[in-house]
Amino acid sequence: MWTAALLAVALAAPEPGLDPTVAHALISEAVDSRGAHADLTRLVDEVGPRLSGSAGAERAVVWALDQFRAMGVEARKEPVLVPVWVRGTERGEVLAAAGRPGSPLALTALGGSPGTPKGGIEGQVVEISSLAELQEKGAAVKGRVVFFNHAMGVPGDYRKFGELRTKGPAAAGKLGAVAALVRSLATATLRSPHTGATRFEEGAHLIPAAAISVEDAELLHRLVARGPVRVRLELGCRILPEAMSSNVVADLAGREHPEEVVLLGAHLDSWDLASGAQDDGAGVALVLETARLLAKLPVRPRRTVRFVLYMNEENGLRGAKTYAAAHAAELARHVAAMEMDAGAGKPLGVAVKAGPGGGALVERWLPPLAAVGAGVLLPDEAGGADLSPLAAARVPVVSVIQDMSRYFDIHHSAADTLDKIDPEAFSKTSGAVVWVTYALAESAEVLPRPPAPAPGAASGTGQ
Amino acid sequence: MWTAALLAVALAAPEPGLDPTVAHALISEAVDSRGAHADLTRLVDEVGPRLSGSAGAERAVVWALDQFRAMGVEARKEPVLVPVWVRGTERGEVLAAAGRPGSPLALTALGGSPGTPKGGIEGQVVEISSLAELQEKGAAVKGRVVFFNHAMGVPGDYRKFGELRTKGPAAAGKLGAVAALVRSLATATLRSPHTGATRFEEGAHLIPAAAISVEDAELLHRLVARGPVRVRLELGCRILPEAMSSNVVADLAGREHPEEVVLLGAHLDSWDLASGAQDDGAGVALVLETARLLAKLPVRPRRTVRFVLYMNEENGLRGAKTYAAAHAAELARHVAAMEMDAGAGKPLGVAVKAGPGGGALVERWLPPLAAVGAGVLLPDEAGGADLSPLAAARVPVVSVIQDMSRYFDIHHSAADTLDKIDPEAFSKTSGAVVWVTYALAESAEVLPRPPAPAPGAASGTGQ
Numbered sequence: 001m002w003t004a005a006l007l008a009v010a011l012a013a014p015e016p017g018l019d020p021t022v023a024h025a026l027i028s029e030a031v032d033s034r035g036a037h038a039d040l041t042r043l044v045d046e047v048g049p050r051l052s053g054s055a056g057a058e059r060a061v062v063w064a065l066d067q068f069r070a071m072g073v074e075a076r077k078e079p080v081l082v083p084v085w086v087r088g089t090e091r092g093e094v095l096a097a098a099g100r101p102g103s104p105l106a107l108t109a110l111g112g113s114p115g116t117p118k119g120g121i122e123g124q125v126v127e128i129s130s131l132a133e134l135q136e137k138g139a140a141v142k143g144r145v146v147f148f149n150h151a152m153g154v155p156g157d158y159r160k161f162g163e164l165r166t167k168g169p170a171a172a173g174k175l176g177a178v179a180a181l182v183r184s185l186a187t188a189t190l191r192s193p194h195t196g197a198t199r200f201e202e203g204a205h206l207i208p209a210a211a212i213s214v215e216d217a218e219l220l221h222r223l224v225a226r227g228p229v230r231v232r233l234e235l236g237c238r239i240l241p242e243a244m245s246s247n248v249v250a251d252l253a254g255r256e257h258p259e260e261v262v263l264l265g266a267h268l269d270s271w272d273l274a275s276g277a278q279d280d281g282a283g284v285a286l287v288l289e290t291a292r293l294l295a296k297l298p299v300r301p302r303r304t305v306r307f308v309l310y311m312n313e314e315n316g317l318r319g320a321k322t323y324a325a326a327h328a329a330e331l332a333r334h335v336a337a338m339e340m341d342a343g344a345g346k347p348l349g350v351a352v353k354a355g356p357g358g359g360a361l362v363e364r365w366l367p368p369l370a371a372v373g374a375g376v377l378l379p380d381e382a383g384g385a386d387l388s389p390l391a392a393a394r395v396p397v398v399s400v401i402q403d404m405s406r407y408f409d410i411h412h413s414a415a416d417t418l419d420k421i422d423p424e425a426f427s428k429t430s431g432a433v434v435w436v437t438y439a440l441a442e443s444a445e446v447l448p449r450p451p452a453p454a455p456g457a458a459s460g461t462g463q
Numbered sequence: 464m465w466t467a468a469l470l471a472v473a474l475a476a477p478e479p480g481l482d483p484t485v486a487h488a489l490i491s492e493a494v495d496s497r498g499a500h501a502d503l504t505r506l507v508d509e510v511g512p513r514l515s516g517s518a519g520a521e522r523a524v525v526w527a528l529d530q531f532r533a534m535g536v537e538a539r540k541e542p543v544l545v546p547v548w549v550r551g552t553e554r555g556e557v558l559a560a561a562g563r564p565g566s567p568l569a570l571t572a573l574g575g576s577p578g579t580p581k582g583g584i585e586g587q588v589v590e591i592s593s594l595a596e597l598q599e600k601g602a603a604v605k606g607r608v609v610f611f612n613h614a615m616g617v618p619g620d621y622r623k624f625g626e627l628r629t630k631g632p633a634a635a636g637k638l639g640a641v642a643a644l645v646r647s648l649a650t651a652t653l654r655s656p657h658t659g660a661t662r663f664e665e666g667a668h669l670i671p672a673a674a675i676s677v678e679d680a681e682l683l684h685r686l687v688a689r690g691p692v693r694v695r696l697e698l699g700c701r702i703l704p705e706a707m708s709s710n711v712v713a714d715l716a717g718r719e720h721p722e723e724v725v726l727l728g729a730h731l732d733s734w735d736l737a738s739g740a741q742d743d744g745a746g747v748a749l750v751l752e753t754a755r756l757l758a759k760l761p762v763r764p765r766r767t768v769r770f771v772l773y774m775n776e777e778n779g780l781r782g783a784k785t786y787a788a789a790h791a792a793e794l795a796r797h798v799a800a801m802e803m804d805a806g807a808g809k810p811l812g813v814a815v816k817a818g819p820g821g822g823a824l825v826e827r828w829l830p831p832l833a834a835v836g837a838g839v840l841l842p843d844e845a846g847g848a849d850l851s852p853l854a855a856a857r858v859p860v861v862s863v864i865q866d867m868s869r870y871f872d873i874h875h876s877a878a879d880t881l882d883k884i885d886p887e888a889f890s891k892t893s894g895a896v897v898w899v900t901y902a903l904a905e906s907a908e909v910l911p912r913p914p915a916p917a918p919g920a921a922s923g924t925g926q
Contacts, residue, residue, distance in 0.1 A: 045685060048566050056564065101519065103511050103738070106877065190653035190878035191737070215737075215880040222508060222881075274654070274678075275566070414569065415653035417678040418685075 018442055023368030026293055026438060027431035031372065035292060036430040037423040039067065040285035040344075044275035044418050051111075051272040052312040053084030053243050060268050064248040064284070064309050071292045073307075075250035080322045082245045082312045085111050087272055088236020091120065092181075092210065094223065095230040106191045106213040108273065109237040110165060110182065110198040111315040113209040120234030121145075121208060123178045127224045131163060134171055142176030145231055147212075147220055149183050155408050158185055169209035170200045179233055180209040183217035188409035191215050195271055196412045197315040208235050245311045247319045252294055254303035254441065261330060262441040263306045263337040263395075264290055264433070265386050267313035274416040278407065282426065283340035284309055290434045294441075301441035303335060310386045313341070317385060324389035331393035335446040338398045339384025340433060345403030346425035347374035347432040353382040354396040355448030362398065362447070365439035372428035374400065396447035398440060400432045481905055486831030489756055489901060490894035494835065498755060499893035500886040502530065503748035503807075507738035507881050514574075514735040515775040516547030516706050523731050527711040527747070527772050534755045536770075538713035543785045545708045545775045548574050550735055551699020554583065555644075555673065557686065558693040568683075569654045569676040571736065572700040573628060573645065573661040574778040576672040583697030584608075584671060586641045590687045594626060597634055605639030608694055610675075610683055612646050618871050621648055632672035633663045642696055643672040646680035651872035654678050658734055659875045660778040671698050708774045710782045715757055717766035717904065724793060725904040726769045726800040726858075727753055727896070728849050730776030737879040741870065745889065746803035747772055753897045757904075764904035766798060773849045776804070780848060787852035794856035798909040801861045802847025803896060808866030809888035810837035810895040816845040817859035818911030825861065825910070828902035835891035837863065859910035861903060863895045 030036070047063050050056040061077060068075035092105030109115075123145035128134045134146065148168045150161040162185060169180035184194035193211040200206050210233060212220070223229045248268060254260060266283025270276025291307050294300075310319035324331065350369070352362045359377055369375040382399035390397075403425070410416045440447075493499065510526050513519040524540060531538035555568030572578075586608040591597045597609065611627040614620070625648060632643035647657035656674040663669050673696055675683070686692045711731060717723060729746025733739025754770050757763075773782035787794065813832070815825045822840055832838040845862035853860075866888070873879045903910075 041685070045682070046563055048564050059564065100509055101511050101522065188653065189882075190651065190655045190873065190876065191880070192653045192655060215878060215882055218882045219508070219880070222504070410653065413653065415678060417654070417682070419652075419678055419681045 018365070018439060020368055023435050026434045027368060027371055029293055030289060030431040030434050031427045034423050034427045036285040036289035037421070037426050039288045040277060040281050040421065041418060043281050043284060044277045048275045049272045050268065050270050050276065052082040052245060052269045052315060053240070054272065057245055057269055057311065061246045061248055064268060067288050068250045068291060071295050073250045073252060073291050073295050075248055077246035078249050078323065078326060080245050080247055080311045080319045081242050082318050083316045084240040084243050085315060086238050086240060088115060088238065089234060090210070090236065091234040092212065093232045094219070095122070095232060097229065105216045105231060105233070106193055107181065107210040107216070107233060108193040108195050109235045110169065110195055110209045110211055111271070112198045112200065113169070113235060113237055114206040114239060115235045115237045116208045116233060120232045121179050122230060122232045125220060125224055125229045125231055127221060131167060131171055134168065134175070138175060141172060144177055145179045145181060146172040146177040147181045149217055149221055152185055152187065155187060155404050158408055161185060165196050165211065166199055169198045169207060170204055173200070173205045173207035177207060179207050181212045182209065184211045184214055186214055186408055186411070186413070189214035192413045192415055194411060194413040195273060208233060210235060247311050247323055248309040250291060250307045252291065252300060252305045255300040256302040258304050259333050260303040260446070261306045261334045262303055262437065263308055263334055264437050265308040265310055265337065265339040265384065266341060267319065267386055268309040269311050269314050271314055271412050273412070273414040275418070276416055277418045277421055278343045278416050279411060280313065280341045282344035282421065286340040286430055286433045289430050290437050293434050294438060301438055303441045305437060305441045313386050320386035320389050331390060331395060334390065334393065334395045336396045336398055336440045337387050337390055338400070338437065339387050340400070341384050341386070342402045342404055343407045344421040344426040344429065345405070345407065347372055347429045348401045348403055349374050349376040349378035350436060351378045351380040351382040351399045351401050352396070352447070354450050358396060358447045361443070361445055365436065365443070368435060369432050372431045374432045391453045394449040394452055396449055398436060400429060400436055402429055481828065481902060483831055486898050489897045490831060490834055492756055493752060493894040493897050494890045497886050497890045499748040499752035500884070500889050502751045503740060503744050503884065504881060506744050506747060507740045511738045512735045513731065513733045513739065515545040515708060515732045515778060516703070517735065520708055520732055520774065524709045524711055527731060530751050531713045531754065534758050536713045536715060536754050536758050538711055540709035541712050541786065541789060543708050543710055543774045543782045544705050545781050546779045547703040547706050548778060549701050549703060551578060551701065552697060553673070553699065554697040555675065556695045557682070558585070558695060560692065568679045568694060568696070569656055570644065570673040570679070570696060571656040571658045572698045573632065573658055573672045573674055574734070575661045575663065576632070576698060576700055577669040577702060578698045578700045579671045579696060583695045584642050585693060585695045588683060588687055588692045588694055590684060594630060594634055597631070597638070601638060604635060607640055608642045608644060609635040609640040610644045612680055612684055615648055615650065618650060618867050621871055624648060628659050628674065629662055632661045632670060633667055636663070636668045636670035640670060642670050644675045645672065647674045647677055649677055649871055649874070649876070652677035655876045655878055657875040658736060671696060673698060710774050710786055711772040713754060713770045715754065715763060715768045718763040719765040721767050722796050723766040723909070724769050724797045725766055725900065726771055726797055727900050728771040728773055728800065728802040728847065729804060730782065730849055731772040732775050732777050734777055734875050736875070736877040738881070739879055740881045740884055741806045741879050742874060743776065743804045745807035745884065749803040749893055749896045752893050753900050756897045757901060764901055766904045768900060768904045776849050783849035783852050794853060794858060797853065797856065797858045799859045799861055799903045800850050800853055801863070801900065802850050803863070804847050804849070805865045805867055806870045807884040807889040807892065808868070808870065810835055810892045811864045811866055812837050812839040812841035813899060814841045814843040814845040814862045814864050815859070815910070817913050821859060821910045824906070824908055828899065828906070831898060832895050835894045837895045854916045857912040857915055859912055861899060863892060863899055865892055
C-alpha cells in the first residue's frame with residue numbers, strides 16, 4: 001500500500017521522508033501490525049532462554065540471522081569471545097535454632113558465582129546494608145555469610161542498591177566471608193529470586209553468591225534481630241572456559257552516505273531463568289521490526305542503518321566491547337546510536353546525549369510521536385550498557401524512553417515471560433523506535449557530537 | 464487501665480457490656496496494640512508451615528496451647544485423625560519438539576496427588592477449560608496429560624474455576640488420562656504455582672496432579688494451538704497412613720449461660736509451601752487476640768466464648784467434622800459461630816446467616832465498628848469451611864467480611880508470608896472481630912436460628 005505514495009513523498013519533500021506522511025505510515029504500520037510483538041512471541045517460544053555460552057544463545061544467533069534474511073536484509077555474525085557460566089542445583093535453608101524449625105531459603109545463584117562444595121556451605125549470617133557498612137565491619141565478617149539487605153521500593157532504587165549485587169560479594173570475599181546472599185533487586189515479589197551478574201576481579205578470592213527472595217530477606221532480617229542465625233546454601237553453578245559466540249549485525253546501506261552509520265541495538269542474550277521476554281527479547285523484537293519496516297520502504301534512508309544484536313550484555317558486555325574494538329575505524333562516522341533495553345513499556349518521549357543543539361534537532365522530529373504519547377524531549381539520560389564502549393568515540397546517543405514502572409517486578413527472574421507484556425503499549429514503542437531511527441538516518445543534519453567523557457568515567461556495565 | 468471503669472459500665476448498662484464505652488475500649492485496644500500482628504509474627508517465625516500430619520502441625524498445636532495458657536485461658540487438645548500427604552521432589556518440563564527447545568514447567572503437586580514413578584510421566588497435552596468439556600472429550604484424553612486452563616482474573620473467579628483443581632484430576636483419571644496439570648488459581652503471578660487440595664473418591668484411580676504457574680499455562684496454551692506438545696512431570700509426593708492430630712479448643716465460661724456457646728474459629732493447619740501467614744495464620748492470630756482481650760475483661764460475657772483452632776481445613780476438613788461429631792449434643796446450644804479464614808485484609812462490614820430478624824439484631828451492634836470502617840451489615844454469605852458441618856444443627860453464622868482483593872495473589876503459594884500483611888489493616892479487623900464476638904456473647908438476645916439446609920446440600924469443602 002505505501003509504495004507509490006511514499007516514493008512520491010520521499011523524493012519530493014525538502015528533507016525526503018521526514019514528511020509527516022512518512023512518519024504516519026511508519027508509526028501506524030508498527031502500531032497496527034503489532035509486528036514487534038509477533039517477533040517477540042516467536043523468539044521466546046522458539047528460542048527461549050539464551051544466556052551467553054549456552055545452546056540457547058547460539059540458537060538465538062541462528063534465529064536472528066534467519067529473521068533478517070526473511071526480510072531480505074543481509075546479516076552477518078561477528079565473533080565474540082564470551083564467559084561461560086552455568087547454573088546447577090540450588091538449595092538454601094535457614095537452619096533450625098532454639099525456638100525455630102529450619103525453613104527453605106528461596107535463592108538463585110548470581111551469574112559469575114562459583115559453586116559451593118557438594119553438601120553446601122554453612123555459616124552464621126551477618127546483615128549488611130551498604131558497602132560502607134561492610135568495610136566498617138571489616139574482619140567481623142570473616143567466616144560468616146554476609147547478607148546484603150536493602151530497601152528497594154521503586155525502579156530508581158536499582159541504581160542505588162545495584163552495587164550490593166555487583167560488588168558486594170567480591171568485597172565480602174576479600175574480608176574473609178564464606179558466602180554472600182543478596183536481597184533481590186525487585187519491586188514486586190512472590191518468592192521469586194532475581195539473578196544478575198556479580199563481579200570478582202581477576203585472581204580474586206571467589207565466594208558463592210546468591211540472590212534471595214524479598215520474603216526470605218525479610219525473614220532473615222527479623223531473625224537476625226533476635227539472635228544468631230545460621231544458613232546453608234548449596235550451589236551447583238560452574239564457571240567454564242570461555243567460548244566463541246557472536247553479535248549479529250545487519251546493514252541497510254544508505255542511499256547518499258553509506259559510510260555514515262546510525263546504530264540501532266539490543267542484546268540477544270538473556271538470563272537463564274526465563275525466556276527473557278522483557279530483558280531483552282523486547283529490544284530484539286523492536287530492532288527486527290524496525291529493520292523490517294525500513295527495508296520495505298521504496299527509498300532507502302540517506303545514511304546506513306546498522307542493526308546490532310549484541311551478545312553477552314548481561315554478564316560481561318563482551319559483545320559491546322568487541323563491536324567497539326572491531327569497528328574502531330568506523331566509529332567517527334557513527335552519527336548516532338540507540339539501544340533498546342528497557343523492556344516493553346509504552347513510550348514516554350525521547351532523550352538525547354549529544355553536543356549543543358542536539359536536543360533542538362531531535363525536537364523537530366517529535367511531533368509525529370504525539371500519536372503514540374511520546375512527542376516530547378525528556379531530560380532523561382540517553383544510554384544503554386552496550387553503547388557505553390562508544391562513548392570514547394563521542395557517538396551521539398538517542399533513547400526512546402519507556403515506562404519502566406513495572407520493569408523490576410520481573411527483571412532477571414523466572415517471571416520474565418511473554419504474558420507480562422502489553423501488546424498495545426509495546427506496539428506504540430515500536431512505532432516510536434522506527435520513526436526515530438528513520439529520522440536519524442534521513443535528516444539532512446546530523447547530531448553534534450557530545451564532549452569526550454572524563455578520563456576514568458565508568459565504561460558501562462552489564463545490567 | 465480498663466479494669467475499674469469497665470467493671471462499672473459493664474455491670475450498670477441495660478445490656479451489660481454492649482455499652483459503647485466497652486466497644487471503644489475493646490476495639491481501640493485491638494487496633495492500638497496490634498496484638499494480632501504480633502501473634503501472627505511469632506506463629507510464622509517460630510512454627511512455620513503446618514500441613515496436617517507434619518511435625519510443623521504438631522508444633523503449632525503445642526504453640527497454640529501455650530498461647531492460651533500464657534493468657535490464663537485453659538485450653539485442651541481434642542483428637543482428630545488426619546490424612547497425611549507429603550511433598551517430594553517436583554520437576555516439570557515441556558519437551559523439546561520441532562522448532563522448539565525443551566523448557567522447565569514451574570509446578571507444584573496438588574495435595575492428595577499420588578507421586579509419579581521415578582523418572583516421571585510423559586504424555587501429550589490436551590487442553591481443557593471446563594469439566595463439561597472434559598466429558599465431551601471423553602476417551603480422547605486416554606493416555607494424555609490433561610491441562611486444565613481457565614481465565615481466573617478476579618478473586619470471585621476462585622469459586623467459578625476451583626472445581627478444575629478439586630475435581631478435575633479425578634475426572635480426568637476416570638477417563639484414562641495419565642496426569643493432570645491445573646493452571647494456578649491466582650490473581651497475581653511471578654511464576655509461583657499455587658497448590659491446594661484435589662480429591663479422589665475412595666478406591667478411585669489416582670493420577671498425578673500438579674498446579675502449574677500461570678506463565679507456564681499461557682505458554683502451553685500458545686504451544687498447543689500450534690501443534691502437539693509433550694510434557695514430563697516427576698512428583699515425589701506420597702500419601703501416608705492417617706495419623707492422630709488435634710484441634711485446640713479453649714473456653715471462656717459465660718457468667719450467666721455457660722451452657723450457651725459462641726464459637727470463634729480459625730484453622731491451625733496451612734499448606735507446606737510457606738508459613739501460611741494469610742491462610743490461616745491471620746485467622747489464628749485473630750482468635751488468639753480476641754481470647755486475650757476478652758480474658759482480660761473484669762466481667763465475663765454472659766455466654767461461653769469457645770475458641771477453636773481447627774486442624775486439617777486444607778485437605779480434609781477432618782477437624783471440623785470431628786468437632787461437630789464430638790460436640791453433637793451441644794450444637795443446639797451453639798448460639799453463633801464465626802470463622803476467620805479470609806486473610807488479613809481490612810474489615811468491610813459484617814454478614815450473618817440466621818433466621819428472620821438476625822440481621823436486625825446484628826445491626827444494633829454495628830455502630831462502634833464505623834471506627835474501623837466496618838459498621839455496615841453486608842449481604843455477603845456468612846460462612847467458613849470449618850463451620851459447614853454445623854449447618855445441620857442450624858447454628859447461626861456471623862462473618863466479619865474482609866477485603867480479599869489481593870488474597871488470591873499469594874493463596875496456597877510459597878509467597879504466603881508475613882511481609883504481605885499490612886499491620887494496620889489487620890489490626891482493624893482484629894478490633895472488629897473482638898467486638899462482634901463480645902456482642903454475640905453478651906447480647907440479651909440470641910440470633911434466631913436459620914432454616915435447616917436442604918437435604919444433600921454441600922457440606923463444605925477444604926479451601
